[in-house]
Amino acid sequence: MPSDAATAPHAAVGRATVRVDGPLKVSGAARYTSDFHFPGMLYAVPVGATIASGTIAAIDTRAAEAMPGVRKVYTRHNIGKFYRVPTSSKALINERRPPLDDDAVHYYGQYIALVVADTFEHATAAARKVKASYSAVTNPNVSTSLAPAMGDASGKLPANEPRQPDSERGDPDAAFASASVQVDHTYNTPFETHSSIELHASVATFDGVRFTLYETTQAVMNSRQLIAQMLGVPTEDVRIVTEFLGTGFGGKGSVWPHSLLAAAAARDLRQPVKLVLTREETFECVGHRPHTQQRIRLGATSDGKLVSLRHDFIYSRARLTEYRENCGESSSFMYSTPNLRITSAFAGRDTGVATTMRGPGAVPGMYALESAMDELAVALKMDPVELRLKNEPAIDESKNIPFSSRHLKECLTTGAEKFGWSRRKPEIGSMRDGDVILGWGVAACTWMAARIPAQASVMFNADGSVRVASATQDIGTGTYTVLAQMVSQLTGVTVDRVKVVIGDTTLPPGPFSGGSMATASLVPAVAQAAREAIGRLLAAAAEGDSHFDKASVAQLDFHQGRVHRKGQQPNEGRSFEDVLAAARLGHVEGHGKSAGTRDEEHPAYSTHSFGAHFVEVAWQPEIARLRVNRAVTVIDAGRIINPLMGRNQIEGAVTMGIGMALFEETNYDARNGMPVNSNLADYIMATHADTPPMDVIFLDYPDTHLNEMGARGIGEIGLAGIAAAITNAVYHATGVRVRDLPVHIEDLLIAA
Amino acid sequence: MASNELTRRDMLTVAAVGTGALVGGSFSSEVASAAEPAKTGSGMMDISLRVNGAEHRLSLDPRTTLLDTLREHLHLTGTKKGCDHGQCGACTVHIDGRRVNSCLTLAAMAEGAEITTIEGLGDPDHLHPMQRAFLEHDGYQCGYCTSGQIMSATAMLKEQWGESDAEIKEAMSGNICRCGAYKNILAAIRQARKA
Ligand code: FES
Ligand code: FES
Numbered sequence: 001m002p003s004d005a006a007t008a009p010h011a012a013v014g015r016a017t018v019r020v021d022g023p024l025k026v027s028g029a030a031r032y033t034s035d036f037h038f039p040g041m042l043y044a045v046p047v048g049a050t051i052a053s054g055t056i057a058a059i060d061t062r063a064a065e066a067m068p069g070v071r072k073v074y075t076r077h078n079i080g081k082f083y084r085v086p087t088s089s090k091a092l093i094n095e096r097r098p099p100l101d102d103d104a105v106h107y108y109g110q111y112i113a114l115v116v117a118d119t120f121e122h123a124t125a126a127a128r129k130v131k132a133s134y135s136a137v138t139n140p141n142v143s144t145s146l147a148p149a150m151g152d153a154s155g156k157l158p159a160n161e162p163r164q165p166d167s168e169r170g171d172p173d174a175a176f177a178s179a180s181v182q183v184d185h186t187y188n189t190p191f192e193t194h195s196s197i198e199l200h201a202s203v204a205t206f207d208g209v210r211f212t213l214y215e216t217t218q219a220v221m222n223s224r225q226l227i228a229q230m231l232g233v234p235t236e237d238v239r240i241v242t243e244f245l246g247t248g249f250g251g252k253g254s255v256w257p258h259s260l261l262a263a264a265a266a267r268d269l270r271q272p273v274k275l276v277l278t279r280e281e282t283f284e285c286v287g288h289r290p291h292t293q294q295r296i297r298l299g300a301t302s303d304g305k306l307v308s309l310r311h312d313f314i315y316s317r318a319r320l321t322e323y324r325e326n327c328g329e330s331s332s333f334m335y336s337t338p339n340l341r342i343t344s345a346f347a348g349r350d351t352g353v354a355t356t357m358r359g360p361g362a363v364p365g366m367y368a369l370e371s372a373m374d375e376l377a378v379a380l381k382m383d384p385v386e387l388r389l390k391n392e393p394a395i396d397e398s399k400n401i402p403f404s405s406r407h408l409k410e411c412l413t414t415g416a417e418k419f420g421w422s423r424r425k426p427e428i429g430s431m432r433d434g435d436v437i438l439g440w441g442v443a444a445c446t447w448m449a450a451r452i453p454a455q456a457s458v459m460f461n462a463d464g465s466v467r468v469a470s471a472t473q474d475i476g477t478g479t480y481t482v483l484a485q486m487v488s489q490l491t492g493v494t495v496d497r498v499k500v501v502i503g504d505t506t507l508p509p510g511p512f513s514g515g516s517m518a519t520a521s522l523v524p525a526v527a528q529a530a531r532e533a534i535g536r537l538l539a540a541a542a543e544g545d546s547h548f549d550k551a552s553v554a555q556l557d558f559h560q561g562r563v564h565r566k567g568q569q570p571n572e573g574r575s576f577e578d579v580l581a582a583a584r585l586g587h588v589e590g591h592g593k594s595a596g597t598r599d600e601e602h603p604a605y606s607t608h609s610f611g612a613h614f615v616e617v618a619w620q621p622e623i624a625r626l627r628v629n630r631a632v633t634v635i636d637a638g639r640i641i642n643p644l645m646g647r648n649q650i651e652g653a654v655t656m657g658i659g660m661a662l663f664e665e666t667n668y669d670a671r672n673g674m675p676v677n678s679n680l681a682d683y684i685m686a687t688h689a690d691t692p693p694m695d696v697i698f699l700d701y702p703d704t705h706l707n708e709m710g711a712r713g714i715g716e717i718g719l720a721g722i723a724a725a726i727t728n729a730v731y732h733a734t735g736v737r738v739r740d741l742p743v744h745i746e747d748l749l750i751a752a
Numbered sequence: 753m754a755s756n757e758l759t760r761r762d763m764l765t766v767a768a769v770g771t772g773a774l775v776g777g778s779f780s781s782e783v784a785s786a787a788e789p790a791k792t793g794s795g796m797m798d799i800s801l802r803v804n805g806a807e808h809r810l811s812l813d814p815r816t817t818l819l820d821t822l823r824e825h826l827h828l829t830g831t832k833k834g835c836d837h838g839q840c841g842a843c844t845v846h847i848d849g850r851r852v853n854s855c856l857t858l859a860a861m862a863e864g865a866e867i868t869t870i871e872g873l874g875d876p877d878h879l880h881p882m883q884r885a886f887l888e889h890d891g892y893q894c895g896y897c898t899s900g901q902i903m904s905a906t907a908m909l910k911e912q913w914g915e916s917d918a919e920i921k922e923a924m925s926g927n928i929c930r931c932g933a934y935k936n937i938l939a940a941i942r943q944a945r946k947a
Contacts, residue, residue, distance in 0.1 A: 018887055025895030026883040026902060028830015028870035035829035120820055121813040197834040197842050197930050198896040246832070246896025247931055279835045476894025476931055644890050648933055652893060655932030680839035680928060687925040689918075691934040 012488035012495055013709055014700075016644035020495060021244075021480040030244040034201040036214045038272035041203070042071055044116045044265050045123040046258060046275070047130045048109035048284060052350040052673025054137035056103040056112055064115055064129035069122030071269060073130065074114040076100035080264050083232045091226050092219060092254050092512065094287060094321045094355045098230055099257035105134065106319045107352040108673040109284025114261050116273060140350035140673035144190065146293040146314040147347060167332035167398050170339030172297075175308035179299025183376045187296065187368035188740040189723075190665035191316070192289040193282070193675075193683055194357055198246020200286050201276040202262035208270070211263055212239045217255070218248045218475050219512030224505045226255040231263055242503040245513075247476040249656075250356035253514045256286045283678035287355030288666055290325050291316040292364045296372035299339075304382045306337040306391045311369065317346035321353035326361030330446045330720075331369050332398035333606060335391040340398075350673050356514065358656065359716035362447055363723075367660075367741065370443035370724035375737065383426070384442050384728070385416050396606035404605035404705035407636040408444060411612040411699065415442070415634040418695060419614035428735040429619075429751075437619040438629070439733025442612065445721030447516055449607040449638070449703065449712040450598040454521040455508035458487060458529040459589040460537055464577040466493045466561075467587075468526060469501040472510030472518055477715055478645040482519050483526065485641055486709070490530035492560035492570075508591065516609075516713030517598075519641065523707035524594035532590025534558045537576055544583025547574050597706070605705045609637040609717045613654070613725035619733040624745050626733075628658050628726060632695045638703035638712035646714055650696045653718025659686040660719070661726035662742050799863050803828065804872030810859070818862050819843045819854035822869060830870035830899045834928070841927030844900040844907075845869050851907035853926075870899035873906065881947035882906045885940035893931035901927045905941045917942075 024030040049056070061073040072078075082098030085091065099111045113130050117123035176182060203214040211231070217223045220240040228238040245252065262275040277286065292315045299308035315325035328342035357363075377384035392409050395402050416422070424440045425431055431438040456470040468487045474480045484498040501507060511521040538556045541548050541563045548556065548565070557566045564573025580587065597603065616629040631654050640646040663684035669676045677683045702710020727738045734751035796811045803826060810825055819836070822828045822845070831854060834842030838856040845854045846868040874880035879887065882902050892898040904927045913919045920941055921934070929937065 019890065021895075022887040022890075022892075023876035023879065025892055025898050026879065026886045027874055027876050028828075028899045029876055030895055031829070032832070032896060034833070035823075037824070037827055037829075119813055119816075120824060121815045125815075195930055196894070196896070197832070197840055197928060198894065199833060245894060246834075247894035249930075276833070279837065279839075476892075476896075478893070645893075648890050648893060648931075648936055651935050652929075652932030655934060656930075679837055680835045681837070685928060685930060686932065687928060688921045688934045688937065689925040691921070691932070694935055 441729030657722025
């Protein structure tokens with residue numbers, strides 16, 4: 001039936017379709033959370049702690065309360081009750097402690113009070129009048145040296161966690177000891193902050209029973225569950241709306257305390273409350289990528305076959321969270337080696353809580369692994385592409401199951417050809433363009449692919465539109481457009497007639513936008529919903545439309561938005577709106593529900609995306625100037641539903657990777673635990689002028705083990721490996737191996 | 753707009769000093785108690801603003817930025833707040849045809865000027881050539897920086913920049929796109945310039 005639409009000339013999936021929500025976005029008409037406005041709306045401004053560790057001795061709110069326009073100043077004594085989330089809950093939350101829970105301060109910027117006033121200016125001015133004093137203040141530990149003893153001979157981590165390896169096979173110690181070539185280095189990645197341009201915000205309304213909360217969230221369903229739990233109300237009494245999100249990169253996946261504050265103020269004052277964080281607060285209170293320290297040991301034969309791989313890592317962990325940065329996530333299956341061990345541990349730090357940031361675990365992890373692979377290639381005097389090709393595994397050796405679809409070799413060879421890699425001269429500083437020294441680097445990348453449970457509905461409407469609905473959200477990745485394309489593909493109705501309704505918990509529960517899983521998860525649910533709706537349409541045609549002269553459902557078919565007799569052309573049949581009109585139906589609807597694959601205990605296949613980055617840097621030693629000149633990235637991420645948006649995603653990730661390699665780090669003040677560069681001028685991200693020409697190629701092999709459209713997801717993979725490709729290129733240009741990100745120009749001065 | 757920036761900073765300093773010590777913070781309480789002008793802070797100011805060709809009479813707190821005025825008082829929410837410090841460009845509007853960070857501009861300073869926001873450039877059914885170019889080239893992802901990019905780009909084309917990609921990229925570097933859609937933004941600007 002409709003699945004053969006894939007081969008039809010109107011196939012929507014795989015086409016470079018302009019975003020369906022584009023006209024709203026380019027005209028300022030798309031509504032983001034802080035754009036919502038309601039009559040009588042009040043403005044809330046939180047007050048943050050100015051210590052990172054200690055106890056609130058007293059808070060004096062009198063001056064603030066006397067300020068013009070102030071409606072109420074909240075502390076833990078009058079905000080109302082918040083409840084905890086049970087540890088058995090699988091919901092995504094990184095900061096389980098409700099806001100204003102007690103007098104303990106765990107990090108700089110932790111909310112200690114909230115001012116609500118009639119205007120933003122009044123609330124901001126009054127917030128500065130709240131005075132707090134502290135006791136038992138201790139020096140925060142924000143050290144970026146996670147484990148001074150990490151390199152000790154025993155190789156044991158000074159861990160706060162059991163030493164159970166994350167993954168283990170063979171005898172990695174003996175194999176390493178006897179390997180003819182050994183590489184053993186430790187790599188650091190700094191605290192990084194998501195820095196989405198949209199500030200986190202909440203607009204809370206309460207009608208006496210129900211809350212409607214406009215949230216900046218990557219997961220409306222998760223927000224509803226958690227906020228209801230923490231407010232102590234039935235889930236049905238909370239509705240979350242996120243029509244548009246100014247992206248999140250993981251930083252808007254969890255529920256953060258400000259949402260509870262806004263909801264509680266709206267509950268108490270019975271007026272809508274808007275709370276928009278300041279940029280500074282986004283560095284303090286809504287997560288970051290933790291600092292990581294990773295020791296990699298590679299042992300190889302003299303002809304470049306890996307015999308041992310060890311990856312021991314430590315990540316910083318804030319007091320209020322159990323968030324784990326799984327740097328070893330990809331190391332167990334990336335390359336073939338009979339002997340391997342991955343261990344992890346954390347070091348407690350007095351910072352705000354960490355959370356997922358684009359490619360959590362794998363992004364810092366692949367920086368370390370792909371740097372070490374480059375160091376091994378240098379030690380072997382072997383081409384780094386060749387080294388990777390040589391260690392390509394036949395199966396996922398960590399689980400002993402086949403890959404569903406793995407084309408890393410082709411990523412490497414295609415990229416090498418596009419980039420002109422064969423012209424690379426391996427000696428340091430040996431390639432020049434006039435006075436500029438060129439460095440060429442390569443790195444591989446990977447990211448997991450999985451589905452999470454999803455539901456969707458598809459509805460044929462009498463007005464000739466098709467509506468698809470799911471409580472998922474578009475975080476900028478293009479979910480509106482991808483859903484329209486999927487429905488177009490499944491029904492043959494053109495994309496412009498598909499109405500996509502998402503970002504609202506009143507819709508069928510949809511997937512969160514994270515882990516690059518939303519698209520893949522939606523495919524089976526939408527396909528089932530479309531088929532059910534088509535079935536109902538055919539039934540309506542058989543029963544209610546005289547045009548078909550009492551044909552049975554089995555004699556009918558549906559293509560290009562038209563019901564027709566089997567064996568006839570669609571244009572000999574009737575449009576679905578005519579069928580609905582004849583049957584006097586306003587609409588027919590189908591529902592789809594699909595399970596996830598992520599928690600499968602015995603998966604038949606190992607599903608991951610793969611890719612390769614090739615980078616050229618330009619180094620001018622006389623003025624110590626380093627630039628990324630060009631990048632070629634080849635991605636194997638299954639079927640690409642929309643190459644226009646897909647390329648944009650990968651280019652954006654490479655751009656972010658330039659920032660990760662060269663600029664981005666959040667620095668904490670050791671005296672008070674404050675993130676000192678908590679603004680967009682001092683937390684440096686790649687700007688337009690930093691962005692080089694980029695060439696992104698998709699291999700486009702459908703992974704039909706994951707879903708019928710073969711789509712995997714592309715949100716994070718582009719950021720994995722890119723920092724290593726850049727630092728590998730920096731080494732090739734300068735001879736300086738940077739093992740602490742980001743590259744500082746000072747690091748390179750010895751080569752200048 | 754150095755003078756705008758200075759003026760707003762002055763205002764903020766008055767506000768911050770007037771409102772005393774930041775919570776347990778480093779502001780000297782001596783300075784704080786010396787000032788105390790904030791008691792008069794309820795005083796509103798009548799101003800009139802010309803936005804997208806329409807005149808608006810407003811009674812505003814004198815500390816209100818042009819950005820917050822547009823968003824919270826006139827409900828023209830296409831102009832976005834990304835930093836409130838002149839560091840991201842999301843709030844870019846035109847004042848008398850020149851691109852300006854509206855977060856660094858007090859509403860009071862824009863009286864008498866012709867203010868244009870993204871809503872004044874074109875609507876979904878009547879897109880300006882720059883808006884159309886962003887649409888066709890996918891010059892965005894999340895869309896949050898987009899109004900600022902488009903306002904910045906349209907004004908930039910009237911400035912004294914050369915034609916090279918490097919110059920466009922330099923001229924557009926005050927508008928951060930965390931989604932990293934720069935390559936497509938560049939393509940869009942190139943197309944719009946020809947239009
Ligand atoms: S909000 Fe004005 S420059 Fe960022
Ligand atoms: S489109 Fe998301 S920040 Fe530019």
